[in-house]
Structures are given as C-alpha cells and as structure tokens.
Amino acid sequence: MFEPGMPANESLRQNALDSLYILDSMASEKLDRITRLTASYFGVPIALISLVDRDRQWFLSRYGLDAQQTTRNISFCGHAILRKETFVVLDTGIDIRFADNPLVKGEPYIRFYAGQPLLSLDGLPLGTLCIIDSQPRAFTEEQAVELRDFAALVEEYLHGIERDMYTKNLQSDLQRSETLFEQTFAQAAVGMALVSLDGYPLRVNSRLCELLGYSEHELLARTFKEVTHPDDLASELELLRQLLANEISTYSIEKRYFRFDGLIVWVELTVALNRLPDGSPHHLISVIVDISERKLAETNLRTLQHELEDRVISRTKELNSVVNKLNLEIESRVNAQHQLNAEKERLRAITDNMPALISQVGPDEVYLFANSAYQRWFGIDELSLKKMTLRQFMGETAYQVAKPMIERALQGQTVSFENELQAKNGVLSIHTTLVPCETQGFYILSMDIGELKRLQLRLEYEVTHDMLTGLPNRRAFLHQLEVAREDCLTKGQNMAVLFIDLDGFKQINDTMGHDFGDAVLKTFAKLLSGCIHNTGFVARLAGDEFTAVLWQLSDPRAQVQRFCEQVLAQLAALKRIGEQAVRLSASIGAAIYTGDNTTITMLLAEADGAMYRAKSAGRGQYSIN
Incomplete structure (x- = not known):
C-alpha cells in the first residue's frame, strides 16, 4: 500500500480548511442532496464529500457509508488532492498502490474510486467529491467532466462560507482599529484637534472641549481664528503659512484662547501637517497644553x-x-x-x-x-x-x-x-x-x-518616516534628495537616483493577505538598507515603490550597475519569509546626475521612465538612463 504524500503547500491548505470552521459540524441538507444525486447519477452505492484534515479524512456529507471518518494514511482522497484533474482508480485489486489497502481488503471493499478535488478561492485543495463502487468499472472522460460539474456545486457552497468568514474577519479588524483610535483620541490628557486647512475643526477631544468650555458641537462650528486672542493671531498665521509652504515641518507657539465664558486661557500649541500620499496637504494635527498655571x-x-x-x-x-x-x-x-x-x-x-x-x-x-x-x-x-x-x-x-x-x-x-x-x-x-x-x-x-519635547520629536518622526518599514517617507526623501543634489553640484561629484518596484506585489497581497504583504515590504526595506551601506540612503514612497540615492560616485554607471545586481541577486536568493516560501524579484530604473542643471523633478522622471523600461523587459531587470 502506498500512503498519500503531503502537498507542497500543506500548511496553507490546512490553514484554509481550519478557517472555514466546518470540520465536525452538523450535516447540511444541501450537501446531502448533492451526494444523493451524484450516487444516483453515476449508479454507484457510495458518494462522499471528504475533507482531508491533518491526520484524517472527515466526511462533510456521505451517502451509502456509515463511517464518519477514516485515517488519512489509508485514504484515497489523500492521493486525489495532490492532483488538479479527476483522480480515478478503475480496479483497486490490480493497482499496486491500493491492492492491500484496508479499505479495499475490508469494509467498504472499494474496487472503484473516482475523486474530484475541491479547491478553495485561492486554489488550495480542501478535499474531494468522490464516488465509490465495490466492483471494478469503466469511467469515461465525459463522466469525469460530469463529476467536475457536481464538484463545482460543492465548491460554490464552500466558497460562500469562505467569503462569509473573510467578511467577518475584515469587520472585526476594522472595529478593533477604530476602537483603538477613538480611545487614544478621546482619553488623551491634553487637548487634541484635527483641523481643516480653512481653519474649521474636523475632530476635537473632550479635553479640548473642557479646556475651552464649549460643547463638541459648538467648537466644531467655530474656526480657530474665532477663539484666538487677536494679539496672537498674526504670528500664528505666519507660522501656518510657513508650514503649508513646506518651509517648516511643525511649529509650537504660546498663545491665548477665549473660553466660552469670555475668560482667557493660555496654552502651548503644537501643530503638524498631515499630507495625502501625493504630498498635498490634507489637514492639521494640533496638540494643546494648558499653561495657564x-x-x-x-x-x-x-x-x-x-x-x-x-x-x-x-x-x-x-x-x-x-x-x-x-x-x-x-x-x-x-x-x-x-x-x-x-x-x-x-x-x-x-x-x-x-x-x-x-x-x-x-x-x-x-x-x-x-x-x-x-x-x-x-x-x-x-x-x-x-x-x-x-x-x-x-x-x-x-x-x-x-x-x-x-x-x-x-x-x-x-x-x-x-x-x-x-x-x-x-x-x-x-x-x-x-x-x-x-x-x-x-x-x-x-x-x-x-x-x-518627546511629543514634538514623535510628531516630527511620524511626519518624515514610513510607519511600516521605518524608512524615510516621500517628504523626507525629496528634502534629502535636494540636499544631496546641491552638495554634488558644489563639490563637483556624481550621484544617482533609483526607482525600485517589487514585481507582482499586488498578486502577493491579494493571494497571501496584507499581513504577509507587510512582511514582504519590511523584508525588502531591510535588504535595500543593507545593500546601500554608507553610500547613500533608501526611502519608501508608497505601496511597493522604493527609492534610493547613491552619492559620491567616482564611476557612476559601474557603481549603479553593481548595486542593482546586488539587490536583484539577494532578492533571488531569498527563499522564505517566516514559514512561507517566496520568489521575489524587482524592477529598477536609475538616473545619473553629473553636476549639471538637472532638477530633482527631472531626475525623478528619468529614473521612473528607466524603471518602466526595466519592467517592460521582464521580471528582475534594471535599466540605467
């Protein structure tokens, strides 16, 4: 007897089966109807919907068989899930894989078996729809197609359960994230507000309402100018102008507010600017500390x-x-x-x-x-x-x-x-x-x-860094790139700007989940940081888009080529992330700056164009402009 082997993706397959929560569940009339119809249509005494668990096969629906489960090592379905096509054994008595199998030698005396794998939404085999006879029999290609049609009905039922579980998990994660944000914002010991660019509060916490003596509804109906002492307004508007012009990253000011009862309260206001992924300003983040005492x-x-x-x-x-x-x-x-x-x-x-x-x-x-x-x-x-x-x-x-x-x-x-x-x-x-x-x-x-001071440092860090990878974000990258360009122009040195894009990242995210996608991004960021050493810096722009700057280059094209080949080689050598096998590659575009009047906007456009040429050439390629 040959025992069935394990699929290459066994851990993923088992996780997908466990996530359905249907093992050892009550019988389903809909599935029992399918097994009855299947047995009747093919004229066999036994039809089963078998789920292959870690060390057993458990029958989600069964017709013509009393047993609820058998061990996996003697199961026919354990062999069937290793294939994508229908698995057929016309006569077990003359098949060396099954002739001495206990299910052939004893009850239910299997002499004929045909099993169609049941796949999850991600294409992972969960089990089979199989038909069994105690006599050898023929099985045509047309019958195999018909068995696949019956199996499709079972898959549709399982896919519905998968979609329901996925929706519940998404709702649970979203609710936890929203609860954490609301608790942090509401229970802060200092006043906090999210303010639109035209000065109206978008969100205020209870501490700020308490400090100014307004209800939340009343405070949301007023701009910050209306509650600011007129003698303090001009200096703050100038700081706000500098913040929106990207001349400063944050500002702090001591100022006076008018309370609802007309009294004046002194505060220390710290303001940072939240920007959209494209860099455009979206709203202001304000922290207000009462310094009246x-x-x-x-x-x-x-x-x-x-x-x-x-x-x-x-x-x-x-x-x-x-x-x-x-x-x-x-x-x-x-x-x-x-x-x-x-x-x-x-x-x-x-x-x-x-x-x-x-x-x-x-x-x-x-x-x-x-x-x-x-x-x-x-x-x-x-x-x-x-x-x-x-x-x-x-x-x-x-x-x-x-x-x-x-x-x-x-x-x-x-x-x-x-x-x-x-x-x-x-x-x-x-x-x-x-x-x-x-x-x-x-x-x-x-x-x-x-x-x-600690709050100010934290705000400054969050404004200039990507929270997932810890790398500088787009804003910090553009600032550092301009500084590097001016330094190269002053010293007559060369540098290069690189756009780096993970190949097929969206497919990784869609098939393996966002948590694994985040792990891939963090691993890639660490790999890039290790390759750059002290010859430049790396940043994450958005999604799977990364950038790098190499400076003080004596032989620009050769040094950029070595860096690209090192990155691609290390990616190709990366076989696993955690318990998951991976195969990663990237497309890299580079633009070399030789000290002329090229602006950073032009450099970025050249590097972006080079990256798309590399991507058009296939996975794991690079192009130097």
Missing part, C-alpha cells in the same frame, strides 16, 4: 517682587515720619518686621508648592533663595545651594550655554531659553526665564518641558 505663576512672581519693594519703601517713609517718637518707631519696626516675615512665609508656601524651580541669584551669581523643587529634582537643599554659584550648580557645559542669557539678565533684561540639567532621575529638558531684580541679581523660573 505657569503663566499665572510668572505673573504672581513679578507681582510679589513689586509688592515687596513697595512695602519696603512704604515702611521707610513711615519710620522717617515718626523718628522723633522712639516708642512709636520701635513699635513700627516690630510691626513692619512681622508683616515682612509673614510675606516671606507666604512667598515660601507659594513657591515651594509650585511644579517649577524658583530661585534668586545675586550679582555675583551666588544663590540667595531657592524653593523646595531643588531638593525634589536634584537632592540639593537650600542651605547647600546658597553656598554655590550658578556655574557650580549647572555644570560647565550647561553654564556656557546659559552664560549669554545670564549676562543679559544682570544688565536688566528679561530673557528665556532652553537647556538641559542632570537631575536625580536623569537629564531634564528645562525652559528657563530670568527676571531681573531692581535691587540685585535676578529671579529664576525653570519648568520641566521634557514631555513636550
């Missing part, structure tokens, strides 16, 4: 400074007016000192409970006052800090960055800047404002802006 703290600090100075002047006048009355003078001094101490305690309570570094430095740059945030952030108490200079506290590197601003503050100017300081829990990004004292030195107010 910080602004209030700055105002209170200035107010307290002036109040303290006014009180000293007032007390001095009072003491001069009663200098001839010793007792009253002493009493006034005591009262003044008591009130001054009370003010200091109040100032201390306020500054110690603010989430910021607040201190005063003398003209010799030695600390005179520091709130408790220094202890929390750096583990340095006020007593130790009063023995230190700014240079000793900040460290030489940070001090040299801040020194020009310190000199301006000592000259009476209010200045702000950003720097980094080493804290107990790591390096902090700090926004610092130096406010001059009228008497001596200056005040320091420092806020931790690390979270804002």
